[in-house]
């Protein structure tokens with residue numbers, strides 16, 4: 185039994201033509217899945233009953249993500265969803281919108297997807313890391329998150345402009361499903377997003393970074409560094425031990441050389457832990473000349489008790505990097521009041537802090 189959202193268009197062609205139907209019927213199905221509002225085989229509009237019966241006989245279905253909870257930030261720019269997968273697994277998906285110059289009618293709309301339920305990487309400041317690993321998500325479950333938000337946006341005459349694989353889980357520890365999801369989201373006959381509008385974020389699974397580079401895709405890569413030396417990084421990302429910060433810089437350079445895409449290092453700034461001027465200088469020395477970009481992210485307060493540094497220290501850290509010749513930006517904090525950092529909504533649900541009254 186397969187969810188039709190799992191099929192790449194060429195695979196769907198084979199199913200459809202193999203059942204004696206012309207290939208254009210596959211395009212009709214794809215249109216119903218990605219541009220229509222199909223939630224099951226019955227609501228797949230415009231296809232003949234015989235094709236629907238074929239799918240039924242072969243055990244295919246149309247999957248969808250059920251919305252358990254929706255929380256919107258005060259400024260309306262961040263929406264966090266708690267979604268239920270077919271087997272009851274709860275995962276989080278976030279929509280971040282950045283106003284355009286057109287009065288916000290067509291904002292940049294970035295969907296942050298989860299690739300695993302829970303996560304085995306154990307980053308100390310991350311609510312998902314603290315809940316442990318549950319299971320890998322399948323490609324169609326990643327796609328379902330984007331389709332769900334895309335339909336909500338369509339009602340406002342807006343659309344998904346970017347997808348970042350930065351939600352719950354380590355995408356490169358679920359490599360085959362992550363890659364299939366990228367292909368489905370960027371295939372012109374499926375979701376149709378440009379490859380350059382997709383970014384995969386990893387704590388640094390070296391072998392998978394190499395594999396991804398060899399796929400010859402144009403997707404962006406972000407590596408979560410969080411520290412300029414191995415001792416501190418091991419404290420913040422306990423599973424990182426076998427991979428040194430030097431290994432990560434080397435992997436970033438190779439990825440950029442193979443794909444032509446600049447790599448971003450994500451650096452979560454934690455008050456009093458990794459935000460000192462000395463560490464900023466060490467980070468500048470590590471990265472100068474690497475051609476990479478640093479994204480400084482003042483961390484959202486989490487259940488672990490971590491806090492973002494005061495604004496002045498964030499700006500000082502940024503200035504030292506710039507003076508040291510490293511390209512960097514500070515990410516605008518979004519949605520802190522709705523716990524936009526990954527894993528927090530689900531953690532709160534588990535503790536009964538969020539009621540299920542919106543089910």
Ligand code: SF4
Nearest residue numbers: 303306307310313353
């Ligand atoms: S920050 Fe990302 S990689 Fe680290 S524990 Fe959380 S979900 Fe996993």
